[in-house]
Amino acid sequence: MQVPAQVEYEKATSVTQALSLLARYAPGARILAGGHSLIPMMKLRLAQPEVLIDINPIQALRYIEPVAGELRIGALARHADLLADELAGQHFAILHDAERVIADPVVRNWGTIGGSLCQADPSEDLSAAFAALKGSMIIAGPDGSREVPARAFHTGPYETVVGPAEMLTEIRLPIRPGSGSAYVKVARRAGDWPIGAAGAAVWLEGDRIADVGIGLTAVGAEHFVAAEAEEFLRGQPAASDAFARAGQIAAQHCHPAPDQRGPVSYKRHLVGELTARVLRTAVGRARGLAP
Amino acid sequence: MKITVTVNTTDYTRVVEPRLLLIHFLRDDLGLTGSHWGCDTSNCGACVVWLDDTPVKSCTLLAVMADGRRVTTVEGLASGRQLDPVQEAFAACHGLQCGFCTPGMMMTARWLLDNNPDPTEAEVREAISGQVCRCTGYENIVRSVLRAAGRDGAGA
Numbered sequence: 001m002q003v004p005a006q007v008e009y010e011k012a013t014s015v016t017q018a019l020s021l022l023a024r025y026a027p028g029a030r031i032l033a034g035g036h037s038l039i040p041m042m043k044l045r046l047a048q049p050e051v052l053i054d055i056n057p058i059q060a061l062r063y064i065e066p067v068a069g070e071l072r073i074g075a076l077a078r079h080a081d082l083l084a085d086e087l088a089g090q091h092f093a094i095l096h097d098a099e100r101v102i103a104d105p106v107v108r109n110w111g112t113i114g115g116s117l118c119q120a121d122p123s124e125d126l127s128a129a130f131a132a133l134k135g136s137m138i139i140a141g142p143d144g145s146r147e148v149p150a151r152a153f154h155t156g157p158y159e160t161v162v163g164p165a166e167m168l169t170e171i172r173l174p175i176r177p178g179s180g181s182a183y184v185k186v187a188r189r190a191g192d193w194p195i196g197a198a199g200a201a202v203w204l205e206g207d208r209i210a211d212v213g214i215g216l217t218a219v220g221a222e223h224f225v226a227a228e229a230e231e232f233l234r235g236q237p238a239a240s241d242a243f244a245r246a247g248q249i250a251a252q253h254c255h256p257a258p259d260q261r262g263p264v265s266y267k268r269h270l271v272g273e274l275t276a277r278v279l280r281t282a283v284g285r286a287r288g289l290a291p
Numbered sequence: 292m293k294i295t296v297t298v299n300t301t302d303y304t305r306v307v308e309p310r311l312l313l314i315h316f317l318r319d320d321l322g323l324t325g326s327h328w329g330c331d332t333s334n335c336g337a338c339v340v341w342l343d344d345t346p347v348k349s350c351t352l353l354a355v356m357a358d359g360r361r362v363t364t365v366e367g368l369a370s371g372r373q374l375d376p377v378q379e380a381f382a383a384c385h386g387l388q389c390g391f392c393t394p395g396m397m398m399t400a401r402w403l404l405d406n407n408p409d410p411t412e413a414e415v416r417e418a419i420s421g422q423v424c425r426c427t428g429y430e431n432i433v434r435s436v437l438r439a440a441g442r443d444g445a446g447a
Contacts, residue, residue, distance in 0.1 A: 009309030104421020
C-alpha cells in the first residue's frame with residue numbers, strides 16, 4: 001500500500017493567495033496541480049513536502065486563448081483541454097501530436113500543462129514541444145511576474161528556474177506565418193514514457209528553412225533542444241537530405257543514458273530517424289501538404 | 292481537515308488527513324467499495340471515478356482535493372433498481388470475467404457515451420487505453436461499450 005507521508009494542506013483560490021501561502025511556507029511547500037506526478041513521488045518518498053498548496057480551485061488559470069499574436073495557455077489547463085483545443089491544433093500541430101501520446105485519456109483529464117513542465121521530468125513530452133516552438137513561460141512571484149524563454153526554463157532533471165516562492169502561471173507561444181510542426185514518440189507500450197521522442201517546428205521562406213526549433217525528449221539533450229542540428233538547418237533548403245543530416249547531428253550531440261528501455265546506440269539511432277521524420281512532417285504541414 | 296464531498300448525490304462530511312487518497316476515502320471512510328483499489332500508480336484504472344463530470348484515477352488524488360466537489364462512483368450508475376445501459380451491456384456481452392477492472396471500465400464507458408454517443412471501435416479502445424483488464428477480456432469489454440451505444444451485431 002502506497003500512502004504519502006503526513007503533509008499539511010492549503011487551498012488557494014487565486015494566484016495572489018497561492019503566492020502568499022508560498023511566501024509563508026516556502027521552501028517546504030509544493031504547489032499541487034493535477035498531482036499526477038507529485039502524488040506518486042510523495043507515495044515513494046521521492047518528494048516529501050511539508051505543505052501542499054492546492055491550486056485546482058484557481059479557475060482563472062485554466063484557459064487556452066489567442067492574445068496579441070500569441071497562444072496563451074494557463075498553467076492549470078488540463079492535457080485534455082490542450083488536445084481538444086482547435087486553435088492549438090491548427091497553429092501548433094506538434095502539441096496535438098504530443099498530447100495524443102501523453103499517458104492515457106483519464107490521466108490527461110486531470111494532469112495539467114503547468115504541472116508537467118514544473119515536474120521537469122527528462123522524459124516528459126511537452127518540455128521538448130515548447131522548446132521546439134520557442135515559447136516562453138510566465139512565472140509569478142512576490143515581486144511580480146517575469147517571462148523566461150522555454151529553453152531557459154529547465155536547469156536539470158526535475159529542476160526549473162521557478163523559485164521556492166514562485167509559481168508558473170502561463171505558457172506563451174508565438175503564432176508565426178509559414179510554420180509547421182510535428183512530434184513523434186517511440187515507447188514500449190501505449191501510455192508509457194518514451195524510449196526517445198523528437199519534435200520540430202519550422203518556419204519557411206520559399207523553399208528554405210528560415211528558422212527551426214528541434215526538441216528532444218528522454219535522450220539527454222541540454223534544455224531538451226538539438227541546438228547544433230538547428231544551427232545546421234537554418235538557411236538550408238527544406239529537403240530530405242538536409243533533414244537526414246540534421247538527424248545525424250542531433251543524434252551525435254545528445255547524451256542518452258542506457259537503461260531498460262534500450263542501449264545508447266539504439267537511442268541515438270532513434271534520435272536520428274525521428275528528427276528527420278518530424279522535420280519532414282513539419283515542412284509538409286507548413287506547405288499545407290500534410291494533415 | 293473537515294471536508295464535504297457529494298458522492299452519488301449524497302453529501303458526506305468527514306474529518307480526514309490531507310494525505311488520505313480519494314480511493315481510500317470512498318472505500319474505507321464511506322464504505323463504497325464498488326471502486327477498486329488496484330495498482331496504486333495511476334496505470335490500471337480500476338479506481339476510476341468521476342470528479343465533477345470527468346473520469347479521474349482516484350488512487351492519484353487526495354480526498355481533500357474533492358472537498359466541495361461531486362464524485363460519481365459505480366454505485367451511482369444505476370437509477371434505483373434500473374441498471375444503466377452500460378451495466379446491462381456488460382452483463383449481456385460478458386464484459387467482465389473476474390470483475391476487478393469493471394467499475395473503472397464502466398465509469399469511463401458511461402463518460403465516453405455521454406460525450407460521443409456513437410463511437411467507433413477505435414474510439415472505444417482509445418477511451419479505455421488507460422485501463423487494464425488482467426483477464427485480458429478486452430474484446431468483450433469493447434463489444435459491451437458498443438452495445439451500450441446501440442450498435443446491433445456488436446456482440447452478445
